[in-house]
Amino acid sequence: MDHKELHDLMDKYMLGTASREERSRLLTWYRQQPADDLVWKLEAGEDEEQVRKRIKANVWQRLEDPTQRASKAISRTWYLGAVAAVLLAVLGFAFWKMESPSATNLIAETPTTQVENRFVLLPDSSRVxxxxxxxxxxxxxxxGDSREVELIGxxxxxxxxxxxxxxxxHTGAVKTVVLGTAxxxxxxxxxxxxxxxxxxxKVRVERDNKTVAELxxxxxxxxxEEADKTAPKEVHDVAETAMRWAAQDVSFDWQPFGELTAxxxxxYGVVIKFKNEKLANCPVSGAFSGIETLDELLPILCTTRNATYRKEGKIIEINGQGCN
Known part of the structure; x- marks a missing residue:
């Protein structure tokens, strides 16, 4: 989104003429910025004014050329304050209703430069x-009454x-509701x-609180974006293919143990060490579904090499004999 388009969207929002999709685009724009300053990283107890100041500084940094800030400071101060207010309003439906003093929001992210997928075990034991x-x-x-998450990607x-x-x-303006499924x-x-x-x-797909499809x-x-109703299509082979990427990191044939643990x-976001470095060169083979937790996967891997492991927090040490 370029500078002019962002200004136009902000103007429409403040005039009350922005559509739900346009409000969603504002939210998406903000989420695409570096994660260090994202609003959903606030701790429980941080008040709205603190968030407003942080958003304002974040937007200022991204909208303004540092060499021009001094000359534009007065004319932009009101506008950036309004931007902060708008972003709080846009983020409100997706964040503030989820925030409570007893529970904070977490973020799981896989860098675009990373080849491997990222496994996430949710608080209800759901797997992503x-x-x-x-x-x-x-x-x-x-x-609460529902288990809600937000996804980009x-x-x-x-x-x-x-x-x-x-x-x-929640994926922008589209909402997918499930009871138990893959x-x-x-x-x-x-x-x-x-x-x-x-x-x-079975899942129900909604947009603007209206059902567009049941699958x-x-x-x-x-x-x-524009369709009110969308007919599902049968995809027996495609469904399998769509899920196959989830297992690509845990299907391996005669791979050095050290390469696999990397x-x-x-x-899984952990650190894995070998007490006996010779073990890292031993080949291992296996094929998993892709939804296993690390605690489910490690015992099987270690058994194939007659090895054992010890886990303390996010640090794992594997011990066993090397191979010829």
Whole structure:
């Protein structure tokens, strides 16, 4: 989004003429900025004024040429204050209602430069695999009437069932509601469409609180910006293919143990060491579904090399004999 387009969207919002999609674009723009200053990283107890100041400084940095700030300071001060107010309003539906003193929001992110996917175990034991360049925002607990997360990019979800507490994924203006199922969602920032593919179970896809499609196993839908209703299509082979990428980091054949653990470190966000460095050169083979936790995967891997492991927090040490 260029400078002029952003100004136009802000003006429309302040005049009350911005559509839901345009408000969503403002939210997407802000989320695409570096994560260090993002509003959803606030700690419980941080008040709205602190967030407003942080957003204002963030927007100033991104909108203004540092060499021109002095001459424009007076004319831009009101505007940037309004930008902060607008962003708080836009972010409100997706963030403030999720914030509470007892629970903060967490962010899981996979850098675009990373080859491996990122595995995330949610507080309700639901499992998510993020593709590189994707971001997931979720709460440290799911104690409310619903379990809500926000996604930018592409992710595979395997959701645990909780009666009376639906799982909801926000992707801009599109909302996917599930009770317990496995599916993928692709909602890249540069794409106008959101694609949902269901492997098993059933989901409901909404936009602006209106149902646009209901999907069951082996169905897929592309939700367009303008369409009120979208018919799902049968995708038996495509559904399998859409899920296959989630397992690409944990399917390996005769790979050195050290190379594999380097991938697992990036996938699970841990540090893995070898007490006996010779073990790192030993080949291992295996094929997993892609939704295993590290605690489920490690015992099997170690068994193949007659090795053991010890885990303390995010530090894991593997011990065993080397190989010839």
């Amino acid at each position: 695999v993020l593709r590189p360049g994707s971001r997931l925002v979720y709460r440290t607990d799911f104690s 592409e992710a595979y979800f395997d959701i645990s069932h909780r009666a009376g507490q639906p799982f909801i994924i 599916f993928t969602i692709r909602a890249n920032p540069n794409d106008s469409d959101v694609q949902v593919t269901v492997q098993r179970g 069951t196993a082996n169905q897929q839908v592309d939700v367009h 991938k697992l470190e990036r996938r």
